[in-house]
Structures are given as C-alpha cells and as structure tokens.
Amino acid sequence: MRDKLNFGLFTLLLTLAAILGLRAMTMSTNAAETRPVLLVYDSKNIATHADLEIDCCQRLMTSLGLPVKSIKLADYQKDELTSGRYQGVVTMKNWDQQRLTNSSFERDRKIFKGVKLHVGPELQSDERQQLCCRFKELTHQQLCLHQERSSQLLSASHQLTVINKHPDNAEKFGWLSGQSDASQTYAYGVKIGRSGFLPSLGDDGLSIEAASQLMGALFKRPTKPHQPLLTITGISPYTNMKRLRTLIKQFSARGYPFALSITSVATNTNLEAFHRYTSTLRFAEQNGGLIFLSPSSETGTHLLNGDELRAIFQTELASLGADHVFPVGVSAPGYWNQSKYRRDAVLQNASHVLLLPNQPTTLGAQTINSTAKVTASQPFKAGVIGLPFSKFETVTHKDKLRFNSPTSLLIPMPQNNAEIGTILSRLESAQVPWFDPIRDHLNTALETGSALLGYRSGQYWLNGEPLSDLNLTADQRQSELPTQATKASWMNRVIQWQSTALIWIFSAIGLFLAGLLSIGWRLYRGKFIRPGIHKDR
Amino acid sequence: MRRYLQISPVAAVVIACAIIVGIPMFITPIHGYSDNGDFQMLLASNDLFQLPHTKIGYTIQKYGLMRHYNQLHLEHLTTQSVVIQIAVALNRWFYSRSIFDLRFLGAIHYLLYLGGVATFANGLIGRKKRRRNYLLAIVLTLILADSAFTLYLNSFYPQALTLILMLYLAGLFLSLMCYKQENVWQTFSFFAVAFLLLMVHESNSLLCIGLIIAGIGVLSRPHHHLIHGMMLCFTALLLLVGWISANNLSPEASQMNKYQAMTQGKLLTTSHPESISQTTNIDPQFTLMRAQSYYPNGYAALKAEDAETKRQFTQRYDLPWLISAYATDLPQMGRLLDVTAKNTMLLRPKFAGTQAAKPGSKPQFKTKYFTLFSQMLATFYPRKYAFNCLLAAAIAIVYGFAFVRHLKRGERWLASRFWLVIGLLAIVIASPPAVVVLYGTADLSIHIFPVAFSLCLVGMVLLSDVVQHRLWRNTNERQT
Incomplete structure (x- = not known):
C-alpha cells in the first residue's frame, strides 16, 4: 500500500521533472537514489551462521546510506524487480549444496536494468553472461586477501568461487593470493559496468571492507575515507563500575578517543546504584567518551509493541538526562532496523545510529527477530556499522586502514582486570588511526520527548544551549538522593501510627482478658464444682 | 424436627453448590480464571498446548492435544498432573484425540469439589435437621460456592486442587471425630488426602506443619492402637512427602x-x-x-x-x-509480611479474566456472579499480618480453654477439634514468613491461597461451634 503510494509519488515527481526541465532533473536523480536495493538470499542457513552475513550485508548498505528490502528467494513474487521500484538487486547465495532456484526471479533479473551484484557461489547463466568472466572453484585453500598495502589471511577455508579471468574494463576491489603459488592471484570484488561479483561477504575485516568499496562504487555512493570509532560494547548498569572507571582512565591517559555502547534501566532510577552508574558515565563524558544508548535486550516471552517500546526508551533517556548523561546516538543490533515499529520507536530519534551485529541464531531458540517475509531497512543521517575489532587484528598495516563508510570497531567490556591490560596492549600494537569526535567535528542530534540533545565537536548542547559544566550542582544532587523517607502528611502518620497502636492495645487487652478468664475459671471451679461429682459420661 | 424440612442440611449445601457452581462452569461462554502466564509449563508436561491465535485475558475452552512423542511428558509428577492426565484420558475417550476441552478438567474438579463440600458439610453440620443447622448450611453455601474460589475449578491453577483437598481434609477430620470407634478407612484416607495436598504444588509443602498438628489430633483419639508408633511414622512420612514436594520442580x-x-x-x-x-x-x-x-x-x-x-x-x-x-532486619520482614497480608484476601489471581471470549466482550472481564463473600473479605478484612496473629491467638485461646474443659469432662471427640483449628492457624501464622523467604512476594496468589482458605475454614468451624454451643455451654448432643 505504502509502496504503491511511494511509486505514485515517484511517477508524479518524474512528470514534474519532465515539465520543469533542468532544475527538476536533479530532483529526479535525487529521487532515483532513494529507491531501495532488493536483497534476495536463498537461505539463512543458520548452520553456517549465514544469517549473520545477511545482517552484515544489510548493515553495510545502511551505513552506505542505501535503503534495503530483504526477501527470501522462495518468497520472491513475479514482476517485483521489474516494476521499477528498485535501484539495484543483490543476490546472496548462502547454501550452495541446496541449489535453491526461483525461475521468475531469474527471468526478472535478466530483464532488470539496474545495478546487479552477486555474492557467493552458484552464478546463474544470465549473471555469467553479463559479467563475461571465467570462474574457478577454490577448495580448501588458505587464501590471503590484499587491498592496497594491507593484507589479511582469510579465516574460512571452505569452497570459494573466484574469477579466473575477467575483461580489461573490470574494476577490481582487492585480490586474493593462494598459499601454494604466491604468483597466482585472483581478483576479489569485481565491477563490470553495472554488474558486480563478490566471492563471499566473508567474516574478516578486509573482506567486509572490500565488499563495502565494491558496493559504494556500484551504487555510486559519495566516497570519503572514514576513520573507525573505537566502541566498548556490553556496558550495562550491572557492569563492575570500578573496572569501567579504570578502563576509561587508561583510554584517556593514552589519548584514545572512544565511545561506549550502554544499556540502561527504566525503573529503580532512584537507587544509589543508578547514580553510581550515571556518575561513571559522566566521568566517561568528561574524558572525551561518547555515549550510545542501546535499547535493552528483548525477552522472548512477551514482546513490547511500538508505543511501549518508545515509552520505555524515552524514560531511560530522561532518567539519564536528569543525571547529565547525554547520549550522542543510539546503538542497536541490526534487526532493530529491519522492523518498522522498532525503528520508529527507538532508532529514528537519533541522527547517529550505531548498528551492532546480531546475535547468532541457534536452532530451537525462540526468535525475536522479525519473522516477516519481506523486511525493509532505512538509512539514517549517519548509520555507523559496528564490526568486532578482533576481525581486523590480523590485518597488516592497520595504520593505513580507511573505511568506505562510517565504521566503528567494537571491543566487548572486559570481564576482569587482566583483560583490561590485554585490550590495551592489543590497541597499542594495532596502531589504528581512531576517529576523534573533536578533531573530526562530529555533529549529532538526539530527540527525546521533551528535549533536544546535541553534540558538536566536544561540546554538549541541550535544547540549543551549550552546556558549560557536566557536573551536577549541589542542589541537583540533593534532589536525586533517594527520598525513601518521604515526608508523609501528619494525617497519614497518625493513621499509620494508630493501626500499629491499635494492634498493641488489642493484644494487651486480649492478654488481660485471658488472664481474667483464667482467674474467673478458677473461681468458678472453686465455688461450683466440687471434686468427686464430676459428670462422667 | 419439622415436617416441611424434608431435605437434610448437608444435602441442601451440596445441591445449592452444585447448581450455583455448575451453571457458569459448563454453560457457554464458560467461566474460569484465564492464563496469566503460568500455564505454559504445566500444559507442556501434560501433552497440551495453546492453540494459535488464542486471545489473552479470556478463558480458553479448547486446547491442542499432542498426538506424538512429548519430550516433557510428566516431567514432574504432581497431584495436579495426575488429575489433568485423567481429564486428558477421558477427553481422548469421549471427545477428541487432537483437541482438549477444558470442561473435562472442570468436570473432574467439579465432582471432586462437590464430594469435598459434602464431606466438609457432613463433618461440620451433622445430619440433624435442626433449624440452626440450616442457618449454617446457608453460610457454608455462601462461602464455599463463592466465585472467587470456584472459578479456579475451570482452570489449570493449582489452587483448584488445594481448595478441594483442604475441604476433604477438614471434612474427614471432623467426621472422624464423630465416631466412637476408630475408623481405619477414614484415618487412612485422611492421611492419603494430606499427602496428595502436599504434592499439589511445591509451595504446598509449607502446609506440612499444619497437617502434622491435625494428624496428631487424628491419631490421639481414644481407642487408637499403637498411638505413639503411628504418630511417629506419620509425622516422619508427612515431613518426607513435604520435602519431596518442595524439591519436585524443574x-x-x-x-x-x-x-x-x-x-x-x-x-x-x-x-x-x-x-x-x-x-x-x-x-x-x-x-x-x-x-x-x-x-x-x-x-x-x-x-x-x-x-x-x-x-x-x-x-x-x-x-x-x-x-x-x-x-x-526484622522490620523489613514485618513490612513484607504486611504486603502478603494485604494480598491474602484478594483471592483472585492478578491479570486473569474470568470469561471465555464472546462477541463484544472485553478481555480481563471479572465476573461479579456470586461474589458477596469474597468481596466483603477483600473490602473489610484487615490487611495486617499482626492482625492475623492476634486473631489466631484469640481463637487458639478460646479453643485451648474448650480443649482443657472437654478433656476434663472426658469429651475427647469435642476436644479433638482443637487440633484441627490449631493446625489451620499454624498455616495462617507460619506460612507467610516461609513464603517471603522462599519466594518473595512473587506469585502471591498461589503461595498465599492456603492461608486465606485456612482462615475461611477456621471461621466456619468456629461459627458452627458457636451456633451449636460446643465451646462454652454443655452440650450432650453427639452426631453419629
């Protein structure tokens, strides 16, 4: 319904463009870019965690500013692709043993005029034709991926379909070298005209980066090298605060700019523990740390709807804001961008959205991810893709690392003090040129129910006013102290007091009466019951 | 005895309860407490499952019945699963192999409940057709047929069997006291019911102390052979079953x-x-x-x-x-006990509707049908744990004096009631602290239900003793 409306709008724009000439022509090209990319995958194949590759692909395109519509091959309906609603199509093959096909999709893809990208093995004849390449299967080889001066050994050594021979006009993104014969190289990502090929999205940093560059070139995204943002993930109010403080101190002592991806709570915010948490976060802010607020994890028993989600998220933002913790953006696992109500309730509030990897799905576990056949994701003003730092550790020449899209490298919160040392030495040896929010003029905005939070090159803004000091003033702190001993009105106190007093009075009277009863009973017995004349039955 | 009173008070209570309870239970739209999220595990271990597209907040009449191997089949055997299994078997026999109708379970609960009402009324009122006994019959009907209790019968909540078995327990105890001779079968069934009651739900293991006290009363009757040995054996057995029940959970x-x-x-x-x-x-x-x-x-x-x-x-x-x-931190314990006391007389489970879906009805609908007694309790009963203690102390003193007096007169059958009352009061006093320590204030409606029902039973026993002048005045009547 909505798509139809969009399509109608789009045709209207086109007509306008035809009438208004040159100025409107630019409008129409802008409008063309807002069309989504169709991502068609054969299977989620959770045995090989291909669902995570799909998630990675979706997040990658979001960080490139592309809206994506994802659909399973079997659910593809005839004429979907040829309707002119899509600027491109990405075919992803995750389960080559199964050889899943959909003839109407293949036919539509053949006619389709937009950008085409194939990821994985199992190319169909139309794709082979368009790419004009010769392909070769590499099995069980240790491969090394090179890109400019950097290189990385690929972790997966299963079967890989690569291009053996390609035409001269092909644009190459990275190349592979085998372990046996170093002189034998293969192109990794290849772009020929409006078609592209990628052997796999891969699980390694450099292969994802190559995929990002290929996609950027295919879909004509404005390219600008980005430096990665260092983010610590998995910080919750239950994290050990001493350890977190140590980590922040170490980072700031070594001059690493960093960000924290945190979760918060919506209840119990009057407790001392919550204020300890916010004071640690303020400490991070004062040491140059950015804060991304992540929605808490959803439990499978009863999922909240959009309104409830929004309410809880706004409460969390408000309670953090009251303690002068101002998140610069929102972070969430990739699936949050795949369902409209989650995106509208949480992600759309922020200009900067950090998309974290999904948790791997396991068989039999209750899924909270969207089960809809077609899922659509939207780009943000700045969508940042989060990739584990560990995926880049084996890359050589990390100091030359530049990313094609806004990227954040993630390090999970250390579980003990020894791990802090390990992390620091890993960072030391990596020598990655980190993104610095002050130097690189980061400018963010986050809307909450009542306030507009902003961050511009190291300065926090609240409702358009710069904040001079993040520390809480004395009376602000006073108002936050747990007010357990609420001043009850004297009436209430009297009522409370009297109910306990009544119980005491009653028990005293009861005891007194019991005493009287026993005395009376003895008197009665002494007077009226003579021993021996006991009435026996 | 008047001629126009042809029907005995016990029969009157049973018939009244059968009609009052039966109508909402079996006539569509059926009534019963709906699922508040607790049913799932119980359903799964009894080969049942919720059909897709069932609405929350309504009583659900039809459940799916598994037809093949069930991994969770009777994972933890409780009295409740035994009863559900019987209902499932009947359902398979008479109705369907793939759909379970809740009314089969309701019917079994219903019959057991009527038996319980009959036993209890018989023990409490006796067979004499005196006018005050009919007054007692009316009060009994008002309490026992109250919807707050009987809506449990058409549900998977453990409270249904707790209610039924406590009725049997009190009834058997009271009727045992009426016999001059020892009655082996009734003694045996008293203890059988006690064991079953303990095994209904893990929190019912807290009733152990009350059951032991009542058991002493049963075994300390005259003419009972081997009193001491039996007492020891049964106490040990009750403790053992209580321990098993407390640990019988996933x-x-x-x-x-x-x-x-x-x-x-x-x-x-x-x-x-x-x-x-x-x-x-x-x-x-x-x-x-x-x-x-x-x-x-x-x-x-x-x-x-x-x-x-x-x-x-x-x-x-x-x-x-x-x-x-x-x-x-005893003051905190006191505050938590007051929280439990506040919830004691709210007999309905939270977040549960009482009616099956019908066109135009809203979820979480709470019926007002025959709820006079429970409404009054919820409104007027004081919400302090200390009040319960005080009340228990007062009743215990009254029965204590009666006990001593009856013993001195050799009226052991009247004296023995003391044990039942003390047993029930022990539940009222001892189980809230145990509940707070073991379960906190979560699921209070399940954990505190025996307390509320014990209080009601004590109230009825006290009322009958007052009406029949057994506490102070000299009564020569004896029911046999």
Missing part, C-alpha cells in the same frame, strides 16, 4: 524462585537495598534488579536467565543467607 523453576526471593523479597521495602553486598559477594549494582521478575515483560537490561546474572548474582547467595539477612 531446575529452571527453582532458579526462578531463588531469583525472585531476592528481587521481589529481600530488595523490596527497604531504604538500604545495598546492605546485601555487605554480607555477600554481590556487586551493589545488582540492587537495580529490585522488583524485577524472572520472566520480565519484554525488556531487560540484563536477563535473569543470563549466565552473567547467574554468575554474578544468583550463585552468590543461598537460603541460609536469606534467612540470616531477614533475621538481622
């Missing part, structure tokens, strides 16, 4: 109880929740889990079943620590 359920004992118990109603980290190794940050339930609604910063929570939180305290922590 590891996940015991994890849940442990977690909620802390978050919905020790961390509540205190201005210094962080004091827990003084005596344990728990990070004070975990006080933020205050009031959280094990299965939260949708959203949690850290899930309760997460390995991290277990490692940092649940594994760092145990029952002895909880007991000592409450012992050092």
